[in-house]
Amino acid sequence: MSARIRLTVNGHPVEVPAGASVAVAVAHVTLRFRRSVSDTPRAPLCGMGVCFECRVQVDGVAHVRACMTPASEGMQVVTDA
Amino acid sequence: MTVAAATFDLIVIGAGIVGAACADAASAEGMRVAMIEPGPIGGGATAAAMGHLVAMDDDPAELALARYSLRLWESFADLKEAEFSRCGTLWVARNDHELAAASQRIARLAAAGIDARPLDAAALYEREPALVPGLAGGMLVPREAVVYPPRVAQNLVQRAQSRGARLYARRAQALQRHGVRLDDDTLLSGPVLVATGCALPALLPALPMRARKGHLVITDRYPGFIRHQLLELGYADSAHGDADSSVAFNVQPRPTGQILIGSSREFSANDADVSPAMVQRMLERSFAFVPGLRNLQALRVWTGFRPTTPDGRPYLGAVPGALDQWVAAGHEGLGVTTALGSAKLMVDLIQGREPAIDPAPYAPSRMAA
Amino acid sequence: MRDHYDVLVIGAGPAGLAAAQTAASHGARVGLLDAQPRPGGQVWRHDVQHPLPRDARNAVDDLHGVDWLARHSVVATESSSLRVETPQGSRLLSYGALVIATGARELLLPFPGWTLPGVTGAGGLQALAKQGWPVAGRRVVIAGSGPLLLAAADTLRKHGAQVVGIYEQANAGNVRSFAAQLRHWPARAWQAAGLRLRLAGIPYRFGSFVRKAHGDDCVQRVDIDTPHGVQTVACDLLAVGYGLVPNTELAALLGCALDHSDIHPRVQVDALLRTSVANVYAAGESCGIAGLAVARIEGALAGHRAAGHVDAARALLAPRDRERRFGALLARHFALDSRLHKLAxxxxxxxxxxxxxxxxxxxxxxxxxxxxxxxxxxxxxxxxxxxxxxxxLGRFPRSGSRPPIFPARLATLAGLSPLSSDDAQRGS
Structure with a gap:
């Protein structure tokens, strides 16, 4: 088994395999990645950095594309939904 | 072969915010109005503008026009499409010298009936914690607001249309003795009001006009990051100076939570391309005042051109030496602020009434003198 | 920080990898950048659970003599250089020759319910699964058009998903005729046969498309329009993609002419892949959708050409032209049903x-x-x-490209690094 990475999503501890994206870590906790401008829940659509539906806050930085960001040890991820 | 020309009481050429406001004001008086606009409504400088409703006090004439217009803007405060947001303007002083100069500006604004207050450093940071430490204070103009100019222009055009005004999605090819010829050879007959901004010389070459390029950057949504339209007190030096290129700290919170970042001015740049060097200069200026901007995500950068007359004041009045030709153009960076007042003034002049403010400082004939 | 490369390759999919390796083989100083953390692009995307196929692994691992620039995202162009954002900050990379290998993205069409969480692209869910997205035991409906649906189904099945069905909008006649034509490309026919074997037992329906997705907080069931009427299918995930469109934003920003003969523009190139801008070449899907084999050949071709070896480039023309014909075959047999234009x-x-x-x-x-x-x-x-x-949908073409071609930090546009959290605290 490959190495595991521990991080938190909305305060919940999550473990994902090394190389997994932040999107994957979030999906273990919630499918509500962000609230759209008219207040509907959104989750990844394209999976490859194009649609910006998977934006979350990573270590205090807002609007980070979860699908483009590798999960790393101790990361704190917050969704907006 | 001659086709009988359609006849109007006023033919407004150009549906930027100034032309749209003129068409709206004229139609509101029952005039039969035609509007000529080949592009999207409010698609030129109006679309590129920040939409900050602001009184600049360094020229008494501009201040009078701004004050007049700002009152008229109040009727848009509840219009959804206007996205009117009364964030106030906060002018930032870097040092005591600038703070002292602000008190003179407060007095001038007060004399014009505009509420403006000094802020000490503590009050400044209480209102805008994201500002860089070490600033001396500032000046708050609490009633000022921001709007979304292209939709206001669209709304004004729709209002005019609802009163019977006709919109021709054509280019005005040439002014005629008593009207205008469009690029499909349609002839429209009646008094003409040219409100084509930077494109003015194409129809009225005798009135000098330069295009002054600007850049703007807009970010993703960061609600509450800043709360007021923020400017440096040195802004007027950039805006009204004659330097070939300049930048100033001028940052706006959009009602969406997005941050709109300006501003740059360039006289000799004629292409609409984004200039990386200007964007860098402008952003560095904004980072010097709000360091946290550095980490925000920029979504778009665009450019626009401010129609600029030699003395910085707009042309509002009769075209010198012509019959039934009027002009409302050349508002530089204040076209959105002063559009509504400019339109009222124009309609008063066209109808032969005395305007609410003295029109002499804006008379196009000053260029002939 | 300013760095110069003889050949700079944008995009580390099959085309970009081939271009970089080929140019490096001629001794050129080569940089290969991609916004993703790993090379491979989409079709050879790194999978956290399963190793890549061998030829992919070889291509991805063989970056000898190439500077691999991970998580580098091009945001703007400056004279003969690119403004690039990295997690650490901003870089200006200059080049002698540039190879655009920006690939393609999925065509995603609006339909009622498509914003529900759990609705993704077909390639989209495939990419997410490879990132480790929890699909095991989930019921997945795959829909849309083209061979990508089968590839997505294969990946998802491998990751333990329960693929409820594959719904192809093209009608059965077109798909059969496409399959019959595959005999002209034996490698592809072999691949397709393998896929069909692995996907045996999963319903593969033609002339069928998703009309609507239902659910409260996430997708729970979908209405599928089939030749036999509307079916409602319960699912946990809906993956729907209508094929691919070229990524042309960077080329447009560089001033390269685009070919607008199809609905979606593609980079216009000459026979040897030069764009309308001197020293800028383009390869693979950005020049028109034609699949993996074309991308690999064109990547090599562009790599030779960018390194100044025109004869070596020319030698690849015949196989390239032959593989490009596959693109035309795809477009013809998987043309979208006009009813899809009315879904929204x-x-x-x-x-x-x-x-x-x-x-x-x-x-x-x-x-x-x-x-x-x-x-x-x-x-x-x-x-x-x-x-x-x-x-x-035939409404209006997309408006032109402006910098930044992807959202970027303001610091990047200013040529600066982001603020560290210490700086940020001092500044607030």
């Missing part, structure tokens, strides 16, 4: 960034006027999703 009703969100409904766009005939009035296309994806969809 007036209340369907078309711009997902700014939540603009289809009905708000009534009467607009160009993207800019629509944007100024409704905010459609003003959001973070910069119109990549809605603008492409609206072009496909």
């Amino acid at each position: 009703d007036d209340l369907t969100l078309v711009c997902r960034c700014e939540d603009v409904r289809m009905g708000e766009l009534t009467g607009f005939t160009d993207a800019r006027a629509a944007k100024l009035a409704t905010r459609c296309g003003m959001g973070a994806c910069q119109g990549r999703i809605c603008g492409t969809a609206l072009a496909e």
Whole structure:
């Protein structure tokens, strides 16, 4: 088994395999990645950095594309939904 | 072969915010109005503008026009499409010298009936914690607001249309003795009001006009990051100076939570391309005042051109030496602020009434003198 | 920080990898950059659970003599150089020759319910699964068009998903005729046979498309229009993609001419892959959708050409032309049914960034006027999703490309590094 990475999503501890994206870590906790401008829940659509539906806050930085960001040890991820 | 020309009481050429406001004001008086606009409504400088409703006090004439217009803007405060947001303007002083100069500006604004207050450093940071430490204070103009100019222009055009005004999605090819010829050879007959901004010389070459390029950057949504339209007190030096290129700290919170970042001015740049060097200069200026901007995500950068007359004041009045030709153009960076007042003034002049403010400082004939 | 490369390759999919390796083999100083953390692009995307196929692994691992620039995202162009954002900050990379290998993205079309969490692209869910997305035991409906649906199904099945069905909008006759033509490309025919074997038992329906997705907080069931009427299928995930469109934003920003003969533009190149701009070449899907084999050949071709070895490039022309014909075959047999243009009703969100409904766009005939009035296309994806969809639906073409071609930190646009958290604290 490959190495595991521990991080938190909305305060919940999550473990994902090394190389997994932040999107994957979030999906273990919630499918509500962000609230759209008219207040509907959104989750990844394209999976490859194009649609910006998977934006979350990573270590205090807002609007980070979860699908483009590798999960790393101790990361704190917050969704907006 | 001659086709009988359609006849109007006023033919407004150009549906930027100034032309749209003129068409709206004229139609509101029952005039039969035609509007000529080949592009999207409010698609030129109006679309590129920040939409900050602001009184600049360094020229008494501009201040009078701004004050007049700002009152008229109040009727848009509840219009959804206007996205009117009364964030106030906060002018930032870097040092005591600038703070002292602000008190003179407060007095001038007060004399014009505009509420403006000094802020000490503590009050400044209480209102805008994201500002860089070490600033001396500032000046708050609490009633000022921001709007979304292209939709206001669209709304004004729709209002005019609802009163019977006709919109021709054509280019005005040439002014005629008593009207205008469009690029499909349609002839429209009646008094003409040219409100084509930077494109003015194409129809009225005798009135000098330069295009002054600007850049703007807009970010993703960061609600509450800043709360007021923020400017440096040195802004007027950039805006009204004659330097070939300049930048100033001028940052706006959009009602969406997005941050709109300006501003740059360039006289000799004629292409609409984004200039990386200007964007860098402008952003560095904004980072010097709000360091946290550095980490925000920029979504778009665009450019626009401010129609600029030699003395910085707009042309509002009769075209010198012509019959039934009027002009409302050349508002530089204040076209959105002063559009509504400019339109009222124009309609008063066209109808032969005395305007609410003295029109002499804006008379196009000053260029002939 | 300014760095110079003889050959700079943008995009580390099959085309970019081949271009970089080929140019490096001639002794050129080569940089290969991609916004993703690993090379491979989409088709050879790193999978956290399963190793890549051998030829992919070889290509991805063989970066000898190439500077691999991970998580480098091009945001703007400056004279003969690119402004690039990295997690550490901003870089200006200059080049002697540039190879655009920006690949393609999925064509995603609006339909009622498509904004529900759990609704993804077909390639989208495949990419997410490879990132480790929890699909094991989930019921997945795959729909849309083209061979990518089968590849997605294969990946998802491998990751333990329960693929409920694959719904192809092209009719059975077209798909059969496509399959019959595959004999001209034996490697592809072999691949397809393998796929069919692995996907045995999964319903593969033709002339069928998703009409609507239902669910409260996430997708729970979908209405599928089939030749035999509307079926409702329960699922946990819906993966729907209508094929691919070339990524041309960087080429456009560089001033390269685009070929607009199809609905979605592609980079215009000469026979040896030179764009209309000197020293800028393009290879693979950005020049038109034709699949993996073309991407590999064109990548090598562009690598030779960019390194100044025109004869070596010319030697690849015949196989390239032969593989390009596969692209035409794809386009012909998987042409979209016009009923797909009518899926979105007036209340369907078309711009997902700014939540603009289809009905708000009534009467607009160009993207800019629509944007100024409704905010459609003003959001973070910069119109990549809605603008492409609206072009496909015959509304209006997407408006032009402006910097930044992807959202970027303001610091990057200013040529600076981001603030560290210490700086940020001092500044607030």
